[in-house]
Amino acid sequence: MDTSAMELVRRHGLLMAFGLFLVGVAVTADGFLTVGNMVDVLRQVSITGMMAIGVTFVVITGRLDLSVGSMLTLLTVIVVDQHNTLGPAGAIAVTLVAGVLIGAWNGLMIGYFRLNALIVTLAMLSFLQGMTLLYSGGANVNVANSDSTWFAVFGRDAILGIPIPVILFLGGAAIASFILARTIFGRTVYAVGGNETTSVFSGIAAPRIVFLTYVISGATTAVAAVIMGSRVMGAQNTIGQGYELTVLAGIILGGTSLLGGSGSIWRTVFGIAMLGFIQNGLLLLGFAYYVQWLVTWVVIIIAVWIDLAAKRGRIVA
Amino acid sequence: MSRASSIAPEHDIRKSVANLLMRNHIWVFLTLTIIVFSMSSPYFLTLNNLGNVLTQGAFIGILAIGMTMVMINGEIDLSVGATLALASALAIGLQDSIGIWPAVFVGFLSGVALGALNGTLVALSGMHSFIVTLGALIGIRGLVFVYTGENALMVTDFGYTEYPEIYLGPLSLTAIIFFALALFFQWILTSTRHGRETYAVGDNIEAAHDAGIKIKRHKIINFTICGAMAAIAGILLSMRLGTAEPNAGRIWELWTIIAVVLGGTRLIGGFGNMWMTIGGVLTLAVLRNGLRLLNTPNYVELMVMGAVLILALALDKLLAHKGVH
Numbered sequence: 001m002d003t004s005a006m007e008l009v010r011r012h013g014l015l016m017a018f019g020l021f022l023v024g025v026a027v028t029a030d031g032f033l034t035v036g037n038m039v040d041v042l043r044q045v046s047i048t049g050m051m052a053i054g055v056t057f058v059v060i061t062g063r064l065d066l067s068v069g070s071m072l073t074l075l076t077v078i079v080v081d082q083h084n085t086l087g088p089a090g091a092i093a094v095t096l097v098a099g100v101l102i103g104a105w106n107g108l109m110i111g112y113f114r115l116n117a118l119i120v121t122l123a124m125l126s127f128l129q130g131m132t133l134l135y136s137g138g139a140n141v142n143v144a145n146s147d148s149t150w151f152a153v154f155g156r157d158a159i160l161g162i163p164i165p166v167i168l169f170l171g172g173a174a175i176a177s178f179i180l181a182r183t184i185f186g187r188t189v190y191a192v193g194g195n196e197t198t199s200v201f202s203g204i205a206a207p208r209i210v211f212l213t214y215v216i217s218g219a220t221t222a223v224a225a226v227i228m229g230s231r232v233m234g235a236q237n238t239i240g241q242g243y244e245l246t247v248l249a250g251i252i253l254g255g256t257s258l259l260g261g262s263g264s265i266w267r268t269v270f271g272i273a274m275l276g277f278i279q280n281g282l283l284l285l286g287f288a289y290y291v292q293w294l295v296t297w298v299v300i301i302i303a304v305w306i307d308l309a310a311k312r313g314r315i316v317a
Numbered sequence: 318m319s320r321a322s323s324i325a326p327e328h329d330i331r332k333s334v335a336n337l338l339m340r341n342h343i344w345v346f347l348t349l350t351i352i353v354f355s356m357s358s359p360y361f362l363t364l365n366n367l368g369n370v371l372t373q374g375a376f377i378g379i380l381a382i383g384m385t386m387v388m389i390n391g392e393i394d395l396s397v398g399a400t401l402a403l404a405s406a407l408a409i410g411l412q413d414s415i416g417i418w419p420a421v422f423v424g425f426l427s428g429v430a431l432g433a434l435n436g437t438l439v440a441l442s443g444m445h446s447f448i449v450t451l452g453a454l455i456g457i458r459g460l461v462f463v464y465t466g467e468n469a470l471m472v473t474d475f476g477y478t479e480y481p482e483i484y485l486g487p488l489s490l491t492a493i494i495f496f497a498l499a500l501f502f503q504w505i506l507t508s509t510r511h512g513r514e515t516y517a518v519g520d521n522i523e524a525a526h527d528a529g530i531k532i533k534r535h536k537i538i539n540f541t542i543c544g545a546m547a548a549i550a551g552i553l554l555s556m557r558l559g560t561a562e563p564n565a566g567r568i569w570e571l572w573t574i575i576a577v578v579l580g581g582t583r584l585i586g587g588f589g590n591m592w593m594t595i596g597g598v599l600t601l602a603v604l605r606n607g608l609r610l611l612n613t614p615n616y617v618e619l620m621v622m623g624a625v626l627i628l629a630l631a632l633d634k635l636l637a638h639k640g641v642h
Contacts, residue, residue, distance in 0.1 A: 064447075109627065118393075119578055119630050122571055127623030133616035245455060258445050290462035297456020301449065305442045 017302075018274055025281035032284050039163065045250075045276035046165035047072075047224045047231075049269060052247045053169075053176045054103075054220030056268045057213040059251055060180070062193040062260020063110060063117035065214065067102070067124035068221045068247060072240030074132045075099055075225030080235045081141045088151035095229075096222045102128070103218020104211070111210030125244070132237050142234040155231025165227045170269070172220065177265035189213060193260025249296060250275050253303050274299075339636055343580050343596035343629075350600060354607035361610055368487030374602025375495035376550050378595070380573040381580075382498050383432075383546030385594045386539045388577055389506070391519035391586025392446035394540060396435060397547040397573055398566035399457035404428045404551030406461055409470045409477075409561040417477055424555075425548045431457060432544015436537035446540075454570065461563050470561040478559040491553050496595075498546070503591035511538060519586025575622065576601045579629045600625075 026033040051068050058065045075095050082091035102124070109120045143149065157164050180186040191199040192206045200206050229235060254271025256263025278299065279292045338345055355362040380397045387394045408424035415423070435453055439446045472478065483490040506512035517525040518532050526532055555561050580597025582589025604625065608618045 113631070113634075115627070115630050115634060116584055118584060119574075119626060122574065123623040123626040123630075125571065125623075126575075126619050126626070130616035130619030130623065133614070133619070138615075245451060248451060249455060252448055252451075258447060288463055290459040290467070293455045293459025294463070297452045297459070300452035300455075301438060301442075301444075304444050304448055308443060 018277075021281065022277065025285060029281065029284035032281060037280065037284075039161070039166065041276045041280045042166045042169070042273065043163040044280070045272050046163075046169035047228050048243060048246050048250060048275075049169045049272040050172055050224040050227065051217075051221050051243065052250050052268045052272050053172050053265060054217035055247050056251055056256060056263060056265055057176070057180070057189060057216045058117075059248075059256055059258060060189050060193045060260055060263050061210050061213050062196070062258075063210065063213070064248075064258070065106065065121050065217050066118065066244045067106060067121040067128060068217060069240045069243035069245070070125045070128035070132070071099065071102055071218065071221045072225050072228065072243050073235070073237065074102075074128045074135065075222050076228045076232075076235040076239050077132055077136050077141055077237070079225055079229040080143055080233070081136070083149070083151055083229070084141075084144050088149055091151070092226055095225055096219065099218040099222025099225070100215055101218070103215040103221075106218070107211035107214030110214065111207040114207075136235075136237055138237065140234060140236050143229075146233040151230050152233070153230065154227050155229070155233075165231070168223065168227060172223065173265050173269050176216075176220075180265055185209070185212070190261055193262075195261070246275065247272075249300055252300060255303070255307050340581075341592075341596070342632060342636070343593060343600060347596055347600045347603065350603050350607065354603065354610070358607065358610040361607055364487045366606070366610070368484075368489065368492070370599075370602045370606045371487075371492035371495075372489040373606065374598050375489075375491045376554055377569065377572050377576055377601065378495040378598040379498060379546050379550040379553070380569060381576045381594050381598050382495075382502050382591065383539075383543030384573050384577050385580075385582055385589055385591060386502060386506075386515065387446070387543045388582050388584060389519045389586060389589050390515050390536060390539045391522065392439060392536065392539070393450065393574070393584070394432075394435065394446065394543045395450040395570050396431065396453035396457055397543060397550075398569035399454050399461065400428050400431050400544055400547035401551035401554065401566035401569065402461045402561070402563065403431070403457055403464070404548035405555035405565055406465050406470055406561040406563070408552045408555045409472055410464065412477070413473060417474065421552055424552050425545065428544040428546075428548020428551065429541055430544070432541040432547070433537060435544065436540025439540065440533035440536045458563075458567075465561065465563045467563055469563070472555075472559045475559060478556055481553060481556045491557065494549070494553065495598075498549070499591045499595050502542070506590060511535060515539060516587055519588075521587070572601065575626050579626065581629075581633060583633075 031037055051072065055065050055068060075098060078098055079091050079095040082094050086094065106121055106124055109115045110117045143151065146152065154164055154168070159167065180189060188199065188204045188209050191202065191204055192209045196206055228239065232239070250272035251263070251268050252258065252271065253274055254263070254267030254269070256267055256271075275296065278295055282292045282295060283289065351362075360366055380401065384394060384397065404424040404427055406424075407427055408421045411420035411423055431453065435446070435450055438444065438449045442449075481490045485493060506515065514525065514530045515535050517528070517530055518535050522532060551566070554565060576597040577589070577594050578584065578597070579600055580589070580593035580595070582593050582597075601622075604621060605618055608621060
């Protein structure tokens with residue numbers, strides 16, 4: 001259904017504009033169109049990408065998760081700090097459990113108690129910032145034996161020239177895409193986002209589905225925190241600040257609707273990668289760092305507007 | 318008729334008092350917080366401190382006024398914090414070249430223009446305001462960093478910081494401006510056509526459209542008001558601090574949304590007013606001030622805010638179920 005010719009045409013405008021941008025940068029900036037640079041960009045976006053995979057599940061149910069940035073901060077602080085006491089394996093386990101638990105709380109409030117997702121995850125954002133300061137006592141944490149631990153694998157190593165973060169990101173995307181497109185659970189996620197009332201009448205346990213999407217969001221953020229902790233080998237109390245916005249921007253750019261019911265993991269990967277290439281391209285062209293934020297604004301508006309205008313032109317099922 | 322007359326009068330009164338309390342739950346909550354802090358800190362219930370609370374709360378408060386207009390309209394504006402930063406940067410950064418008041422005016426205009434841009438994009442494209450203003454939040458913040466060169470701008474003429482130092486008793490000029498704006502927009506909401514139609518659009522956009530209400534115009538006006546409020550807050554902040562920091566107002570959009578929702582204004586639109594927003598803003602300000610007076614660390618404040626927000630939401634949900642509103 002989604003692979004029909006119409007769908008391809010609909011995606012064309014944005015793809016072509018993006019292609020033009022890539023060609024433009026490739027012609028004017030040295031070192032953009034090299035394998036090394038491409039791999040670098042993918043490595044840079046792998047943390048936001050990992051988080052975006054989980055948040056895509058949430059967005060497809062028609063909800064939001066604004067707490068992932070603060071969650072990334074807390075979980076990175078936890079994984080780095082616990083590494084010094086429990087060792088790498090224990091630290092990773094604790095971090096994953098913590099991520100799942102935070103996601104489960106969001107899911108409980110939003111899925112089962114039917115509270116507004118924006119406010120619940122906003123409250124969680126504030127709460128987790130507090131938790132981070134409580135946990136760290138306001139100090140930066142560092143991995144004590146950063147040269148000798150195998151924990152470095154997740155952020156710093158590579159297999160056959162492909163960095164492990166990229167493998168985790170794309171591997172995670174493949175698994176998530178399979179779950180979303182090929183399993184019953186995946187289809188119910190679309191059903192809940194498409195029309196929640198109808199889905200409930202069709203015998204779908206909508207509260208449970210929503211609950212699970214937040215658990216997934218918490219879990220992918222935990223994986224992102226492991227990558228971050230391993231890459232930096234330390235954590236400040238603001239390390240994940242604003243990540244929730246970048247994640248959402250990537251998802252929106254990919255074309256997943258905030259209204260729910262449509263979207264896919266590969267769109268999110270595309271959107272996140274696009275943000276990465278824009279950032280990389282602008283830096284190589286010599287623009288100041290924050291010019292990329294301005295460009296992101298313009299690109300988001302244009303992309304979503306084109307998407308919307310194209311959808312209006314045909315009957316949307 | 319017969320059922321209505323069969324209700325005993327004293328029961329009626331009790332019920333309406335209960336209704337009144339529940340409908341204004343934010344004021345009940347505010348009173349309780351004030352009582353608790355008055356008993357636990359000797360410094361809380363002093364004229365000086367209460368004046369401080371009002372001044373500190375006024376910045377979020379002015380942002381919340383614009384946010385309330387937009388939210389009643391059924392939309393949201395995430396870009397207020399960034400707009401505040403831009404207005405404050407322009408108001409200070411341009412002073413040396415064009416003079417103080419022209420710089421302030423340009424700062425104000427930047428807010429108006431960005432608000433109008435947001436409103437126009439939302440109205441014309443049919444995009445969700447969350448997306449439009451999320452883009453704006455990222456873009457405007459980028460603009461602030463580019464304009465300031467990632468440094469804090471300082472005033473050269475310190476007379477600038479004296480302007481808001483006008484007091485009416487314990488009430489600072491900033492707080493007076495907040496209350497005056499809140500009252501003015503409450504008047505707009507209840508007594509003008511724009512106000513009434515704002516509620517209508519937020520309540521049921523299709524019905525409003527069918528009734529011949531110009532939906533786009535109201536949305537553009539409300540986003541413009543929101544941008545203007547952000548600019549005013551930014552200018553007042555630059556006067557108070559004497560500097561414009563590129564990170565000023567970061568995540569203030571979240572505090573603003575928290576204040577408005579705490580007051581009882583609904584995210585889905587069509588319900589709310591400035592009294593509720595004043596209540597929400599004051600509660601937020603009292604909580605932050607009280608917790609600091611009690612020497613609680615910063616993290617407690619953040620965690621309490623999260624808990625209070627969930628409580629407010631749950632209470633609102635409960636009341637909506639009982640049909641109080």
